[in-house]
Amino acid sequence: MTDINDPTSRRGDVSAQVANPSRRWFFRWLTYLMGAAATLVLAVPLIGYLVSYRRQRPPWIKLGAVTDFPQNVTRMITFDNPLKQPWDGMVAHTGVYVRYLGADDRQQDQFLVLAVNCTHLGCPVEWFEGSGLFMCPCHGGVYYENGEHASGPPPRGLYHYVWRVRDGQLEVQAPHFPTLHDTLRDRA
Amino acid sequence: MSHGQRVSHCCRPGTPLWLLAAALFFTGCEPPGRPNQAxxxxxxxxxxxxxxxxxxxxxxxxxxxxxxxxxxxxxxxxxxxxxxxxxxxxxxxxxxxxxxxxxxxxxxxxxxxxxxxxxxxxxxxxxxxxxxxxxxxxxxxxxxxxxxxxxxxxxxxxxxxxPDDMPSLTPSSAESGDAKRGLQVFAQACAKCHGERGEGGKDDGPGAINNQAFLALISDQALRRLIITGRPDLGMPDYAGKTGRPDDFKPLTAADVADLVALLASWRETGANAQP
Amino acid sequence: MFAWLRTAARWLDHRIGISTDIVPVMKHPVPRQLEGPMGWWYVFGSASLTLFLVQILTGILLALVYVPSADEAYETLLYMNYVQPLGWYIRALHYYAGSGMMVMVLVHMTQVFLQGAYKYPRELTWVVGVFLLLCTLGMFFTGQILRWDPDAYWGLAVGGSMVGRVPGAGPELVSIMLGGPIIGADTLSRFFALHVFIIPGLLILLLSLHLWLVVKQGVSEPPVPGQQVDPQTYDAHYEGELRRGVPFWGEALLRDAFFSAVVVIAVALFAAYMGPKGPDLPPDPTLQGANPRPEWPFLWLFALLSLSPPPAETFIILVLPVILILGLLLVPFVSNRGERAPSRRPVAVLSVIVIYTTLGVLTYEGITSPWSPHMTAWSGDPVPVSMVKQSTPLQLQGAVVFQSKNCRNCHALDGVGGRRGPDLSTVGTRLTRDQLIDQVSNGTPGGGYMPAYGKQVNPAEMTALVDFLVSLRPPGHPPAYNPAEQPSPRSVEPGTDGEATANRP
Structure with a gap:
């Protein structure tokens, strides 16, 4: 035991006066343990906060009546992505290329709904009606009107939105930012 | 546009702050880097x-x-x-x-x-x-x-x-051209440069217009427009132009134009060598 | 009064230890040669530091007005440009001081590398310096994002797409980077925090360590050819240098101060003459005509990604940077002894030349970006008048097909138009009609740069287009002739190209 009133203990040789080594040992390890616990208590929620965001089932967005889409015409339709934050402003505007392919054998309306993001590095592809091609301004990726890769560096065709027809309305599932390993699959 | 008037003003009043800064650094008074609304x-x-x-x-x-x-x-x-x-x-x-x-x-x-x-x-x-x-x-x-x-x-x-005698660029609905008559008009108005059946003239001539690929890419309406206005920039005379046409050539009438269009349309369908 | 002040000063000095601890550090001896002409090599580090201080100052000023919110950030930038007096100037200063800092850091590193100053015992100083370079690059990228225009938005898209290529964790990393499922407000807030708190904090921390190491290990003496660095003897040798040394607080500092002043004035002039960078159009991702470009320190990477074969891309995106950084970090451990003088280190000099030539060429390519289609060339770049004048009606239609099928976006005529594909002004002398039809229909074989137009043009359009292309020859030049092709070229006579096609079945 050190006496704090003892003038020799203020400066100098404290270790020599350890009265109860096992107690010291315990206190040291308790401090390590407490420190680790405190770090963990802090770190887990901090990191959890960092890597998480509001995860929600992507809602469906109405793009318009099926009858509004002329057959085999590609059009850019824009909407506000419902996955946005209220303070997102115009950044939440989302464009999507829609092409009505007509009804199939079972009278089901078929659509081609393509993301604007080039599969190469995410730049916005532009639709050219004259040639029926999508071209990317960044590295010159080109896609055919059906979204398949035509030329240039993209590793695959354009990403397809998840879509459905409900009550005569074309609807798409709110899209996240699509990347090569995380395409727009059905998440409903 | 309302910002048009603010371009060339130098040393406008009311901005003493940057004026001071500008005076410190520059001989001129408007720093060239200052963003301009224009x-x-x-x-x-x-x-x-x-x-x-x-x-x-x-x-x-x-x-x-x-x-x-x-x-x-x-x-x-x-x-x-x-x-x-x-x-x-x-x-x-x-x-x-x-x-x-x-x-x-x-x-x-x-x-x-x-x-x-x-x-x-x-x-x-x-x-x-x-x-x-x-x-x-x-x-x-x-x-x-x-x-x-x-x-x-x-x-x-x-x-x-x-001009008063200029045929209308849009055909009136009553008009329907006659390809056979068109061939006569063609002989008078076009053949000298484009050849008798539109096969193209001599070496420096304007080239063929009886070509089915050419005709497939141009509509009757566009043909009509070119017949009426010509292409003065490339030397093709308009409906009344005399260049390369016989002396007694009279300006094309609306009917003439319709007939010519009908002739070219028939070439588009069947080729120039079939009889119209 | 003065007596009172002196007392106060003494009290402060006693408590802080200015005269005992700080002044000696400022006066620490540096090699005597720094007073000579060689001393001018040592000014780039302090110039980087000065510009960093300018960045802190202007950054704080910008933060007084800038709102890091996705729906307002852009407007606050316009407000600074057009309304807030001198707002544009502070923005310009921040951009050019940042660019200057980037340049100075690179020059400083190059000087340290060339003069072997990273060798024993200054290996760690170099390693910390490499991390400072990374921080500076990070500041550049995050700073561009805060400009919150289409370049920022699509820069994030490119960044996200790169991160998304990480095997396995890609999608998770993308949402961590974006702060959510889409590029939006959370993304901007994240990059604001990175640009304003995280990276600068790290930078200041590393900078303190860097400076501490500079003081602790001393400034390297200018290299002398033939004088070898040997960890066994260097310390004693350097101590000798210092005994003959001069205090840093003196001539050496004066040079640093002079050069820093020059750099700051240059930055101020640049800012005043060039003005602020952007912002460009509003950050609306549905705006047509976006043509995203990275900031200049990343143009080489942009070019590398365009010029590399697609299968190598994921490697270039994910592995190459790691290799480059590791390479830089390992420099002082691979060679930490021996010659320091550039004249005795041809490999070092050669690698600097090779690296900067490569970066320079790639950056130039990145600026001109010939691989990018010109998105408005088809409707904006006129068909050269000489070609129009020599064309038959069919060829004129072919020229219209050429424009309206967007061929012009990638192919120039008379040097005007896209440069992704070859200039086609004289293609008629190189390719025959059949070769052209084949090229247009099938594109580049094996998924190259030209798409197959076979289904994008109808037969009439193909006929007209190819007829136009065949006619693209300098006057007097015969059309291309391919002996393997039937019929022989005699059947195609110049001037009647159109007719020849017309009568084909």
Whole structure:
């Protein structure tokens, strides 16, 4: 035991006066343990906060009546992505290329709904009606009107939105930012 | 536009702060790096200058100055005089069916209504004025284009009056051409340069027009327009031009034009060597 | 009064230890040669530091007005440009001082590398310096994002797409980077925090360590050819240098101060003459005509990604940077002894030349970006008048097909138009009609740069287009002739190209 009133203990040789080594040992390890616990208590929620965001089932967005889409015409339709934050402003505007392919054998309306993001590095592809091609301004990726890769560096065709027809309305599932390993699959 | 007037002013009052800074660093008084409202980046729908609109959307096919392009000239006195404003706007909006002229309106529009109106006034030679709201931060918006005698003079000048004997660019519904008669008109008006059956003239001639691929890419309406206005920029005479035509040539009438179009249309279907 | 002040000063000095601890550090001896002409090599580090201080100052000023919110950030930038007096100037200063800092850091590193100053015992100083370079690059990228225009938005898209290529964790990393499922407000807030708190904090921390190491290990003496660095003897040798040394607080500092002043004035002039960078159009991702470009320190990477074969891309995106950084970090451990003088280190000099030539060429390519289609070339770049004048009606239609099928976006005529594909002004002398039809229909074989137009043009359009292309020859030049092709070229006579096609079945 050190006496704090003892003038020799203020400066100098404290270790020599350890009265109860096992107690010291315990206190040291308790401090390590407490420190680790405190770090963990802090770190887990901090990191959890960092890597998480509001995860929600992507809602469906109405793009318009099926009858509004002329057959085999590609059009850019824009909407506000419902996955946005209220303070997102115009950044939440989302464009999507829609092409009505007509009804199939079972009278089901078929659509081609393509993301604007080039599969190469995410730049916005532009639709050219004259040639029926999508071209990317960044590295010159080109896609055919059906979204398949035509030329240039993209590793695959354009990403397809998840879509459905409900009550005569074309609807798409709110899209996240699509990347090569995380395409727009059905998440409903 | 309201920001047009603020460009060349030097040392405007009310900004002593930067004036002081400028005086410290520069001999001139407007630091060249200071952003100018006139140079602000504009969204495609905010562009209201004929040079930029025409230069990015039309010049590719119709030529830098509206002539000597691959597609028929827009800067053509007869065309500018005869085409109707609404008709022109509709062509720009929807394109010309049966030709490669694309749409610039529609869904989603490439050009706004105000921009199309501006192009129409420029081509028709009508002085106009662009009105807009202007906000220092967000820039110009709410454009409207209106006729104004003291407004922006059209770049290609004003248009002379449409000649009285000029056939209408749009065929009247009653008219239907006769290909057989067309061949006679052709012999008189076209054959000297284009060959008897449109097979093309001599070495320096204008080339064949009986070509089915050529005819497949041009509509009757576009043929009619070219027959009437000619292509003065490439030496093709208009409906009344005498160049390369017999001395007794009389200006083509609406019926003549319709017959010629019918003839060319029949070549499109069956080729030039079949009898019309 | 003065007596009172002196007392106060003495009290402060006693408590802080200015005269005992700080002044000696400022006066620490540096090699005597720094007073000579060689001393001018040592000014780039302090210039980087000065510009960093300018960045802190201007950054704080910008933060007084800038709102890091996705729906307002852009407008606050316009407000600074057009309304707030001198707002544009502070923005310009921040951009050019940042660019200057980037340049100075690179020059400083190059000087340290060339003069072997990273060798024993200054290996760690170099390693910390490499991390400072990374921080500076990080500041550049995050700073561009805060400009919150289409370049920023699509820069994030490119960044996200790169991160998304990480095997396995890609999608998770993308949402961590974006702060959510889409590029939006959370993304901007994240990059604001990175640009304003995280990276600068790290930078200041590393900078303190860097400076501490500079003081602790001393400034390297200018290299002398033939004088070898040997960890066994260097310390004693350097001590000798210092005994003959001069205090840093003196001539050496004066040079640093002079050069820093020059750099700051240059930055101020640049800012006043060039003005602020952007912002460009509003950050609306549905705006057509976006043409995203990275900031200049990343143009080489942009070019590398365009020029590399697609299968190598994921490697270049994910592995190459790690290799480059590891390479830089390992420099002082691979060679930490021996010659320091550039004249005796040809490999070092050669690698600097090779690295900067490569970066320079790639950056130039990145600026001109010939691989990018010109998105408005088809409707904006006129068909050259000489070609129009020599064309038959069919060829004129072919020229219109050429424009309206967007060929012009990638192919120039008379040097005007896209440069992704070859200029086609004289293609008629190189390819025959059949070769052209084959090229247009099938594109580049094996998924190259030209798409197959076979289904994008109808037969009439193909006929007209190819007829136009065949006619693209200088006057007097015969059309291309391929002996393997039937029929022989005699059947195609110049001037009647159109007719020849017309009568084909």
């Amino acid at each position: 140079d602000r980046p504009l969204r495609p729908d905010q562009v209201m200058s004929f040079d930029r609109l025409y230069g990015t959307r039309c010049a590719g096919c119709h030529g830098a100055e509206g002539n000597l392009g691959a597609a028929p000239p827009l800067n053509d006195p007869l065309f500018r005089a005869a085409v109707g404003e609404e008709e022109l706007a509709e062509i720009i909006r929807s394109g010309r069916p049966g030709t490669l002229m694309p749409r610039f309106g529609g869904e989603p529009p490439v050009l706004t209504d105000a921009q199309i109106k501006l192009l129409v006034f420029e081509i028709k030679g009508v002085p106009y004025r662009v009105r807009s709201q202007f906000d220092e931060i967000t820039g110009p918006s709410d454009f409207s284009v209106e006729v104004a005698a003291d407004g922006q003079p059209p770049q290609w000048g004003t248009v002379s009056k449409r």
